[in-house]
Amino acid sequence: MEKSTSQKMQLGLFVILGLSIFVVTIYFIGNKQNMFGNTTQIHAVFSNVNGLQVGNSVRYSGISAGTVRDIKMVNDTLIRVTMVIDDKIISHIKKNAIAAITSDGLVGNMIINIIPGKQDDVPVQSGDVITTYSRIRTDDILETLNVTNENAAMLTADLLKITKEITQGKGTVGLLINDSLMAKDLKATMHYLKITGKGTSESVQNLNTLIASLQDRNNVIGVLNDTAVAGNIRNIVHRLDRSGAEMEKVIANLNTTITHIKEGKGALNYLSNDPKLVQQIDSTMTNLNQASLKLNENLEALKHNFLLRGYFKKLEKERVKANKKE
Incomplete structure (x- = not known):
């Protein structure tokens, strides 16, 4: 039985509508997967992808930027994820950007969210590997x-x-x-500790007052705190020390002299121990006094002698002139 024209038209419209829907679907899917636009591949290395799959979205600061192209195990601890990023967005992603795997909502699919770095840097190039951050699972x-x-x-x-x-x-x-008894004892102990603490506080206050008074320049300790006074006292003590050393030398010399006198050495020993020498010295001094008196008498007699009288008068005139000039 041949098909009618209306049936053939319905079949043609159905095929055309189905192809149109298929093309539109392919276009939207390809557009979502960045299959028809200009794209750039960059990479990120994670220790755990947390269920991330090929085809999941990649976002930059919350904006859809591309998709996950490939997930490959590098070794037993590292996983390399390849991302396809739209060229309209790639110029805004810098080399110091950070990639993190997050969920799309509370129970949504896992996605990669790229966060800008804190400092400005150059844009990423094709094949670059950006830094990653692993969230707590x-x-x-x-x-x-x-x-x-x-x-x-x-x-x-x-x-x-x-x-x-x-x-x-x-x-x-x-x-x-x-134990109520122990509680009472503890209470009494605390009371005595309070009293003791009060006494200690008063003692400390008195001690502080005493220490403060030591800084007063009106007392002895305060004077000693003066650097100038301390320097003068130091000089006095140094001089006393030197004087003491000199006195010790003098005393040693005196002791030596006294020892010599006691041992019969020197004139002092004879003067102090030989009575005959003392008598001789006394008689000598007596004779000297007598001779001096006689010499004075002779000089007086010579003054009155008519031969030397002119000489002595001349000496007297010269003495008078000398006194007038003074």
Whole structure:
């Protein structure tokens, strides 16, 4: 049975509509995957991609910038992710940008979010590897919370044990809480400590006053604090030391002289120990006095002698002239 013209037209419209939808779909998918525009490939190395897949979005500061082209294991700890970035966006991405794997919403797909660096830098080039930042995974958070819960449970058990012993009067704290006599003794002790502390405070205050008075220049210690006075005292002590040394030398010389006198050496020994010599000296001095008197008498007689009288008058006139000139 041959198909009617209307059926053939309906079939042609259906095929055309299906092809149109297919082309539009391919266009939107290709546009989303940056298959038809000018793109640049850059790379990032992660230790864990957290479920990231090829085809997931790449965003720069929250703006769609490209897609994930390839995910490849470098070694047992590093994973290399290749990203295709639109050339309209690539000029804004600098070499110090940081790539981080995040989720698109609370339960969305994993995406790569590129964050600008803190300082200005040159734009990235094709094939560059940018710095990465790994966020804390949910598993790590749960593991940490599990450890924290276990530690909190152990701490709670210990606290329950301690509080139970305290209520039963065990240990020092339990005795302090339950023993009224010890509480009174402790109260009395604190009272005496307060009194002692007050006395100590007064003593410290008096000591501070005493120390402050030492700085007063009106007392002896205050004078000694003066550098000029201290220097003068130091000089006086130095001179006294030198004088003492000289006195010791003089005393040593006197001791030597006295020793010589006692041992019969020198004239002093004869003068002090030989009475005959003393008598001779006395008689000599007596004779000298007598001779001096006689010499004075002879000179007086010569003055009255008519032969020498002119000479003595001449001497007297010269003495008078000398006195007038003075």
